Amino acid sequence: MEILVTICGRGGSKGIPGKNIKELNGRPLIEYTIMHANSFAENKQADIALSTDDTEILNIAKECGLKTDYKRPDYLATDKAGKIEVLNDVLLFYENTKQKHYDVILDLDITSPLRTINDLNEGLEKLIQNPDAINLFSVSKPHKNPYFNVVEVAEDGYVKLVKPSEVRSRQTAPKVYDMNASFYFYRSKFFKEGYKSAITPRSLFYLMDHICFDLDEPLDFDIMEYLLSQNKLGMQL
Secondary structure: OOOOEEEEEOOOOOOOOOOOHHHEEEEEEEHHHHHHHHHHHHHHEEEEEEEEOOHHHHHHHHOOOOOOOOOOOOOOOOOOOHHHHHHHHHHHHHHHHHHOOOOOOEEEEEEOOOOOOOHOOOOOOHHOOOOOEEEEEEEEEOOOOOOOEEEEOOOOOEEOOOOOOOOOHHHHHOOEEEEEEEEEEEEEEHHHHHOOOOOOOOOOEEOOOOOOOOOHHHHHHHHHHHHHHHOOOOOOO
């Protein structure tokens, strides 16, 4: 099985300027994901691809041991560019460059680094065990449930449940999960069949049994740095 591991990060970031290479507990944020990619790739004989438009990210990644000849085109480096388009472009580049066909693509998100190699191995195995599934993504237990306490504004201006139901307690609500953006596995046919979103009629999930969250705001960085520096995660990255 041929596997391509992708790491994607553009230069522009409005929430946390320069967040992909911002220092987190003494290391550039991207280094954590490069470490995971290297460990997984070594065990699975996979290739690793970096997709970025930013020279500084390229240089930092090189210092962390990841060098690439690919640079993301400008039209895929905007706020409006979809992640699937970005992945498909770097996938085609590596297939042409390496002259090989990749069966599975593993995308690791730089801004959600709280993952383990065990997570990745078990996620891949779950996908392999279901030949009809075309992709799998990581999830966490939710803080809220749309059947019980998540609301939206209705057309009349008042609020309503996102998923109207007769549920009267969180414990009896249908199980839901938060997509935590840490990792995504895709079979090659995901791209051939033209899907535009990671959520498809044949998607699987992998439920993490530990804390995981992505970095959207400056406070998120402070929280994650505290957890790392004080060994509060209860796991080894």
